Amino acid sequence: MPKPGQLVLLVSPRGKRYLRVFEEGGSLHTGDGILDYARVAEAGFGGLAHTHLGKAFRVVRPALYDLVKGVKRQTQIIYPKEIGYILLKLGIGPGRSIIEAGSGSGSLTVAMSWVAGETGRIYTYERRPEFFKLCRSNLTRCGVGDNVEQFNHDIADGFLQTGADALFLDVREPWLYLEQAAAAVAPGAPLGFLVPTVNQVSDLVAGLEKGPFTDIEVLEIFLRRYKPVPDRLRPEDRMVAHTGFLIFCREQKPLSAEEQVPAAVPDTPDETPEAAPDAEDAGDAPTGPDAGE
Ligand SMILES: C[S@@+](CC[C@H](N)C(=O)[O-])C[C@H]1O[C@@H](n2cnc3c(N)ncnc32)[C@H](O)[C@@H]1O
Secondary structure, eight states: OOOTTOEEEEEOTTOOEEEEEOOTTOEEEETTEEEEHHHHHHHOTTSEEEOTTOOEEEEEOOOHHHHHHTOOOSSOOOOHHHHHHHHHHTTOOTTOEEEEEOOTTOHHHHHHHHHHTTTOEEEEEOSSHHHHHHHHHHHHHTTOOTTEEEEOOOGGGOOSOOSBSEEEEOSSOGGGGHHHHHHHBOTTOEEEEEESSHHHHHHHHHHHHTTTEEEEEEEOOOOOOEEOOGGGOEEOSOOOOOOOEEEEEEEOOOOOTTTOOOOOOOOOTTSOOOOOOOHHHHTTOOSSTTTTO
């Protein structure tokens, strides 16, 4: 049964979704009638609650996906398909400190806050006051944010933290802030970026190549949904063709002369070739970098 202060997702008979904080004595006014929260409490998660017009609403415990989809948007946001990969690539989790800019509507901030939990720390930067406020209201709405510290700052002036475990930039010209980003993270920390156009990817990669960064990766994530009809299973006719490009790298300060690893000596042609890797290792090996992801 939902408890006061807990989030509930109420799904109408026509599939309209209402994300609400459950409170005793509350109600939801919809085109399908008024739904008393007393009925929601009786139904519990997984149950059906009826409006005064007798329409049945499903009472669902929202997943992180539902929270991100329910964020009120006034900026472009990052979508669940990218967010999942970003969280994994940046190693977001309990005990980690993460810097993010710009906060925008707070879609990524909500997800990072949820995943990092009580012992994680998110520092999010936004230069526009209206989005700074919007980010907090979305965090509150989603029942997260205690681990989020917000800064109404322009990141051109640098970040106030040093030694962060990871950093993510979703701003129009991320290449302008690479020096600030490198100064804010721990040695070797992962960094990520999202930009919508290939021109921006080129400018960013050119900036990253100047250092101090390594392991630069550029990728795109596609999501294709299927019509769930068992005997006519096929993809949906339309899909979202583009959201953004993701770029990842790691901080790598320039190595001193003593730290440089000597270049490998090439095998001489008459040497016996090295044994092939164990079949067990090689058996299902992917055919290219990151194949099978
Ligand atoms: C696309 S939105 C970010 C959306 C956010 N990632 C989300 O998922 O909701 C980009 C945000 O970056 C902010 N921004 C751009 N340049 C900035 C800067 N130099 N310092 C701080 N914020 C900046 C913008 O005001 C805008 O709100």
